[in-house]
Amino acid sequence: MDQPKEAEAPRFARKPDWIRVKAPVSREYNETRKMMRELKLHTVCEEAACPNIGECWKQKHATIMILGDTCTRACAFCNVKTGRPMAVDPLEPLHTAEACAAMGLSHIVITSVDRDDLEDGGADQFVRVIEALxxxxxxxxxxxxxxxxxxxxGAIEKVAAAKxxxxxxxxxxxxxxxxxxxPGARYYHSLRLLDKVKQIDPSIFTKSGIMVGLGEERMEVSQVMDDMRMADIDFITIGQYLQPTPRHTKLDRFVTPDEFKAYERMAKGKGFLMVSATPLTRSSYLAGDDFAKLRAxxxxxxxxxxxK
Incomplete structure (x- = not known):
C-alpha cells in the first residue's frame, strides 16, 4: 500500500530582479562575523535575515542587537526567535563599544529584542550601551x-535622557x-512613544519605518505618514516585506520601484526631513549616510x- 505523501511546504514567490542580492562572501563579511562571535554579540542583520547583510558587512557596518537573541513576543513578520530569554549580559555594553571601536564606525545602530520580562523593558541596558559607546x-x-x-x-524618559x-x-x-x-503592540502607543521623545528633547532626531507588501492600501500608508508627522517624526523608512519562512505572514505582493518612488514623493510632500523608500530599505541600511543627510x-x- 502506498504511503500518504507529506504536505508540501508553501513555496515562496519568486523574487523580481530588483529585490535580489548577492550572497555574502567577502573577506570583510567573514571578519565581521568572527568579531561578533568573539565578543559574544548578536546582530539583527543575522537574526532577522536581512537581505543587505552582504553589502553592509563588506563595509564592516553591523547593527548590534542587545539584550540577547530571544524575543518575548512573536510578531508574525519577524525572524528573530521567540522564547524565554537569558539573563541580561553585564558585559554587553563594553563588548558593543569594543566592536564599534574595532570597526571604526562613525555611526552605529543599536537595536534589541523585546524584553517584556524586565521591569524597565530593557531601557537601562540601552542607557549603559550608549554610555559605553x-x-x-x-x-x-x-x-x-x-x-x-x-x-x-520611566523607560522612554530614561533612554531619551541618554541623548x-x-x-x-x-x-x-x-x-x-x-x-x-x-499583536503584542499598539499602534497609537508606538506613535506616542516617539512624540514623547520629541517633547523630552527636541534635538533628538526621531525615525520610524513601515513595510509594504502586507496588503496595505495606498491611502492607509498616506494616513500613517500623516500620523507620523503629527508626532513630529523626522525620518521615515519604507521597505519591502520579505517572508522569512513559510510559517510567517504570507507576502501579499512585491511593490514595484515606481511605487516606492511615489511613496517617497508623498512623504517629502508631507514634510519629512528624510525619506528612504526602496525595495531593500531597512531601518539601519545606509544609516550613517542617511544620518549625514538628515543633519544637513x-x-x-x-x-x-x-x-525669514
Missing part, C-alpha cells in the same frame, strides 16, 4: 532602534494589520527659518 568612541553618532517597552514607567542622536521605533505596518502582524536637512531648515 560615548566613553570608547566619543566621535561616533548613535542611533537606537528600540522596542515599545510596553509602557514600562542618542537618533531615536528610532518602527510602526512596522498600517493600523488595520496590527492584530495579525504585530535640519541645518538647511533652521537656516531658512533664520533668514
Amino acid at each position: 560615548r566613553a570608547k568612541s566619543p566621535q561616533t553618532t548613535i542611533e537606537i532602534l528600540t522596542p515599545d517597552f510596553r509602557n514600562k514607567p 542618542p542622536d537618533v531615536f528610532n521605533h518602527n510602526l512596522e505596518t498600517v493600523p488595520r494589520n496590527y492584530p495579525k502582524i504585530r 536637512a535640519r541645518e538647511a531648515q533652521l537656516n531658512a527659518k533664520a533668514a
